[in-house]
Each structure stands twice: as structure tokens, then as C-alpha cells.
Amino acid sequence: MTEKSAITIKNLTKKFGDLYAVAGIDMEVPQGAFLVLLGPSGCGKTTALRMLAGLEEPSGGEIWLHDTLVSNGNVGIITAPGQRNAGMVFQSYALWPHMTINQNVEWPLKVQRWKASDRRARVREVLTFLNIEAFGDRYPGEISGGQQQRVAIARTIAPRPKFLLFDEPLSNLDAKLRAEMRTELLRVHRLTGATSVYVTHDQVEAMTMATHIAVMREGHIEQFGSPKTLLDQPATPFVANFIGTPPANLIRAEVQNGRFVFHDLDMGSSVGHEDKKSAWLMYRPDTLRLHKSAGSNCLPVEYVEATPVAGQVIVTVWHGDRRLNIITGELPDAQLGQELYLEFPAHPSKVYQDNNEQF
């Protein structure tokens, strides 16, 4: 544990019955960081967050907040959730339906024995901060989803927590609101100076907001690092296939006579993998080329769709049941289902061991 770590997690596990929801994770997160726990549903990210919050007991391992041991596998919860100086925004917002917006935001302050005048001032302050001061006397059922989200955030930050925990908070919002709230959340994060932990399955959210990302899968951390590290050096094929817009392409090539071979195409030297039968080759979308007619070393593929993004075009094609993404300069002149030809570069961007997994 280093001096400036705000959150330290050591070999944390959580068992439900015989199943490990979280199967031993380690992490150190510096003060003020915005950590995103990223992964598909069922990867254990929400369970990890709830253990951080103190809502679940770990089955093993330790959680430290600054230099306090708050949970471990032996005792369970050592520091109660309310004593952790942490606020949480729930996926459903969990606004108390029987209290007005003002009461919702004020209630946690009452619990913490703030003076009435301070409470009122703080409620006013956070509601104004989130642009919802006009709705103070309404009930949660009487405002829109986006406003409810803002109330949930206001209620969470009102007691000035040192840690902000978010459980997929944007998943109930439409795309435009979501982009807006991302900015809003970053503003909240910056101005409160809190260390934030944010759970999502949306890698775009992760890449835009995080200072640190932990990519989780089946209870493990696949990779922990900055968004740039994850993008530049994905540690596993899973991460490569999960991160990036569009994500990198993976194909499984056979090793033959010191070369990688994929559907009779030569994919480059297999040096370092000669003793294996096959390997996963990763190609970044901008290294691939699409052609309308067949050429040497080209793979026939089926055209699916094209999405213009910021002056470039993301083209998606099928090869068998595998989806491949290519970034090109202009919209291809092709129909859905038309055959195109994909040219690979001389060498893959990265090569991964084949552990008999599918991506």
C-alpha cells in the first residue's frame, strides 16, 4: 500500500453459494482518481462496488479506504457503510418516493446531525449546482428521468463524501441525456475532489470519464490501467475486443511452418508461437483495407453497415460469424450482403496466446 492510495483492494473475493462473483481482485487507486469498473454483465463489477460501499461483506481479502481497513474476509464489514464517507448513486436512483426532492436531499444530512440552517443552505446549494432548484417541493414521481438522476446525484454529494460510488447510473437515460450527464458527473467529480468509482458495461463511458479502468471478466480483473494504456496495449484478447470505438479485430490463425495462416492467407511470421497450434491475431481497425475486387492476400467478406464518425467511416463486415471493423476515409459504395475483399497488413498489431477461448 502506498501513501497516497485512496482505495486499496487486496485479493478481494465474494462467494454466492459455490460461485465466485468476485474471484480475487487487487487494486490501488490514488486520491482523486475516477476509477471505472468495466465489464459485461455478470462480471462481478457491481458486487465489487457494493463491497466497497459496505453493502456486501467480502468472503475474503481486504478493502482499505485511505489507511483504514474497512472490510475483510474474517470480520466482514468493519466500518459501516455510513461511516465510510462514501456516497452512492444507484442504478434505479433509489429516490424515496414518499419524500419530496428537498426532503430526499435533506434526509441524509439530518441523519448526520447537521444544523437545520446548514441543511437548508446545503440542499439549496446542491440543487442549484445540478440545476434542479425549481423542483424542490415535488415528489420523485413528478419529475422526469433525467431530473431524477440529478436528484440522486444531489442527494449523494450533499453530505460532502470523500468517495463517490456509481452503479451504472446512466443506463436508464437516452443517448443525449447520457452524454449530458457524463459531462455533469465529471463536473461533480472535479468540483467535489472525491475519489470516484463508477460501474458500467459501456466502454465509451469508461474511455471518456475514467482516469483508471479495471476491465473485469468472470470475477477477475483482466487489465487495470489508464484508458490510453488499455487502448495502446490491451493485455488480453478480451480487452482488445472490448475496448475502443470500434474495438480491435481478433482472428484465430493456425501456425504452419513458422507462419500464421488464416483461410489460406499468409498473416506473417509466427516467431515466438512455433510450439503452438494456433494464436489470436489482433488487427486495429485502421490497419485493414477494403477492396471491391479480389486481390492477392485478400479475404472475401460480407458487407454489413457503415457509420460515419468525425470525418471517417467505420465499416462493419462479416466473415462467417465473426464481425470485423474497418476504419476508412469514405463511405464504401456497397449494398448490404455484397461481397467485398479485406486486405490485411503484413503483420498483426498484436499476437495473443490461444487459450481455447472464444471472443
Place this chain on the structure above:
Amino acid sequence: MTSLQNKPVPTASKPRWLTRIRFKNGSVLSWTLVFLLGLFIAIPLLQLLVDSLSNGGVQTWQDVLFGRIAPNLLWRPLRNTLFLGTFVAVGTVVLGGYLAWLVVMTNMPGRGLIGSLASIPYIIPSFAIALAWETVFRNDRLGGRVGLLQGLGLQVPDWLAWGAIPVALTLLVHYFSLGFLLISSALATINVELDEAARMTGASRFRVLRDITFSLITPAIVSAALLSFANSVSNFAAPAILGLPVRFETLSTRIFGMIRIGQSERAYVLTIVLIIIAGLILWANSRIGRRRSFTTLTGKGGRYKPQDLGILRWPLFLSALLISIATTVLPLLVLLGSSFSRRTGSFTDGFTPHFWIGLSDPNIAQGQPGILRNPQIVDAAVNTVGLGFLVAFFASAIGILIGYVLVRHKEGRFNGLIGSLSYVPFFIPGIAFGAIYIAQFGRPIGPFPALYGTFALLVLAAVFYNLPFTSQAGRAVMNQIADELEEAAVMGGATFWRRISGITIPLALRGIIAGAVLVFIKMVRDLSMVIILATPTTSVLSVVAFEYASEGFTQFANAITVIIALLSIIVTLAARRWQGAAQPWSES
């Protein structure tokens, strides 16, 4: 950085339960509940077993189960009991579910009216419905007075006047509104999006109803069936009035009979047999229902758009209205009418207010004054109301705590025990439950004095007698409050009591009060348990009415019954009004 080890490193541990108890919310509560349930349910139950062996030992059991008397004493009554329970459980779900669907989910006209009417039969004591039935259908098989129909010259067949059919129908009329209440409140709280999502798949209306709506309210249906089964199995008054005269016995009339003639060991054996059989049903049910715990209400689901019944609107309304009138207005009218009738069971020989307000007249009813002039009845009324309030309060309080523990701490080590113990009284007939309490608390225990003949014993027994119902209700209520609402309070640092009082109780209040009102009404109209615990100084209205009825003073009995019904109806309406005012947030 990356950790890819497949198995976590095991951490050395000391005994967990020792260290965890301190931090685990709810464990103090669990211990308290286990203690209470043990003292007031488990131990008296064991006492029952001990007492069944106290006089004659194992021989008593052999006689009752296999002896020469066994078919008459046990097996035939058992068959009758199971028939009644099954009939009423199925009927309750079908009839109650049908009306609940019409009232909550369709655009049938007069939904409010049907909704109010459908909750009334539960208010009317079962012995009143049985008496009303007798007033109408009694035939000349036993001689003496006859009912209205026979009086008009119609020959009423025996199967319609006595035995299985009249008892089963009487009980169904009494209990189906329980199914209506449970199922309609479950329907009213399911998230409409779940239904809409199903409809988007192109599923037919019937399919959605069957696969989605029906499945979501399965817990409510199961508990409706369970409750009505248990209630009708332990019901005493209806088979006593409509069955006993033709020797249609159930286990509870048998138990009552045995206690009455002083053979309490045999009664205890019968009670234990009943508890075991019912326990098997309960166990099977929990096996089936284990995975059916849904947290459906997230606090933001939309409301149902009423289903358009189209051309069927009015015919369906008519069917609902007929059911409602036949089960509420009709019995009440018969009761009210016969309480004024000069001659018992006849509406054609003139009417008199004597049985209500008359002064003592040696020519009528052996000189008894009208019930409103009878000080004993006024005392009994005060006792009744007091009993209802106390029991409703304490039983609901314990029930909601049980619901809280079972729902919020699903992994709690005592949950199975708490859940089962709080269910147990379901399957103990009221009479037997009363008898157990006399056996257990009728004598002094340590520093505590004997409670027999005291009001306290009546309250104590009634609280635990009602616990299956209130803990079910508490559970249902807690299931409807999303965990996150409370977790959000935990994150704010709120203590257990703070969360309970600030979040959980306000949100659960509607459900708690609905449950408490039902308990109040149940106590006001209960007969089977109080009949054995009440003494002349602690008498209640239902016991007085039953005594009048069995002595042939039908008009007095019916007049008191009308009072009981009015009292219950007023309380129900007042509680509903208050609930509406107490939850302004749910009006939008």
C-alpha cells in the same frame, strides 16, 4: 496489476459467527424473534405433545389412529376437513382472482363498488353466514322451525340444507374476499412495463395474462390459497351449525367435542394429526415457492392502462355484481330482517324491534331485554374493540419485523426457523390454539402468575394466533420496497431504527395498516379461538352471539351479528380514508 489466478488465496479465519454478529444488522432482531416465537409457539406446541401422552400414554394414540373409534373420530372428519380446505382454497383463488382482475385491470363499470363489496364478506363472521344460510335453506329433516324457502312451500333437498355442500359454500363466501384483497393488491403493484414488454412480443392478451401477470402474482395466489385453506380447515362455526346436526364432522368440531366432554388427550392427538398434515402441505408449498420471490416494485413503474373489455363490459359487471350481492348484501339483509322478525325464520308473520330495544317481557325470549338495553352486551362490545386494537397493533408490529428480517436478510441463519415458526399457528385450529394456551399459561410459570381467565391471555394468544397472517403481510410489504431505497439510507449513515422509522415504515404503512385492519376485523368476528378463552367477565360479542344462537334466540344472535358487521365496516372505511390521506405521493 493484473491478477489472473483462478482460485483466490484462502484467508485464515476465526469462527465467523462470533465476530460477525456485532456488525450484522438484524441479528439482534433475529434473536429476539426466535426467542418470542419459541416461547409463545414452539414451547406450547411441545406442551401439546406432552399433554397428549399425559393420560393413557401411547394407548391414546393407538385408539385414535387405529382403534375401533378411529374411522368415526379421525378418518371421516379428516376427509371432510381436507375436502373443505381444498374446495375453499381453489374457490378463493378463482373467485377472488376473477374479481381482482376485473377491478384492478379492466375498464369494467362500477369497479369501485365491486371493490368495496368484495372485501365485505370477510368482515361478516362465518357463523353469521352459516346462520343466514340456515335461515334460508333449513328443511324439515330435523323437525322444528324451517327456513324461508321451506316456509314458502318449497321442498329443500338435504344436500342443500345440511352437510358438505352448505358448509363448503358458506366458507367460500366467507373467505374468497381474502383472495380478492391479496390478489388485487399484488396486481396493483406490479410494474406495468413487464406486461407491456410481453405485449410487444405479439403475445395474445390471454397469453400475457397467463405467462406474465399470473406468474408475477403467483406469490399472492399461493398465499391466498394457503390462507384460505388454513382458515377453513380450522373453522369451527360453519361445520358446527350446518354439519353437526347431520353428523358431518370436521377435525375442529371433533377437537371441540373432545375437549367439551373432557377427553382433551384425544383432542390433542387430533390436533397434532391436523398440524402434521397441514405441515406437509406447507412444506410442499415452500418447495414449490422457494424460487418465487420477486422484487417487482422499483418505485417508478407506471400504472396499468385498463384493459378494454369491449362488449363484455356490462355482462362481466353483472356477473361481478351478482357474486358481490349474493355474498354480502343478501346475507346481511337476511340477518337484519330476521333480527326484526316476530317469529324465528319467518318474514311473513310480522316484525318487531323488541330484540333490539325492547324491555324485558316474560312472554318473549324468556324475558331477555333487547340487546341495546343489556349491560352484559355493552361490556362485551367494549372488550371486543379493545381486543381488536391490541391484537392488531402487536401482531402487525411483530409481523412487519419478521417480514423485514426474512426479506432484507435473506441469508440470515435463523430465517428458516423464524419463517416456519411464524407459520405454525396457521394449521392449529383456533380452538386448539386456545386450549394449548390454557394448558401452557393457565398455571403459574416461575414468577409469572397464572393467566387463565384474564384479558391478557386472550390478547397474548390472539397475537400469536394472528402471526402467520401478519408476517405474510409483512413479507409481502417488504418485498415491494426495493432494497436500494434502504441501501441509499445506509450509505447516508442512518442507523437501523432510523431507516425503519424514516424510510421503511412510511413506505410500508399502507400495507401494514391494511394488514392491521384485517386482523382487527378478524378478532372482532373470531369465534373459534375466543370461545374457549373468554370467560363471563372477559366475554366478547361473537361468543355472546353464538351462545344466543345455540340456545335458539336467533333474533338476538342476528342483531349482535349486525352490530359486529357494522363495527367492522366502519373501521375498514375509516382506515381506507386515512390511508388515502397518508400517502399524498401516490396520488399523482
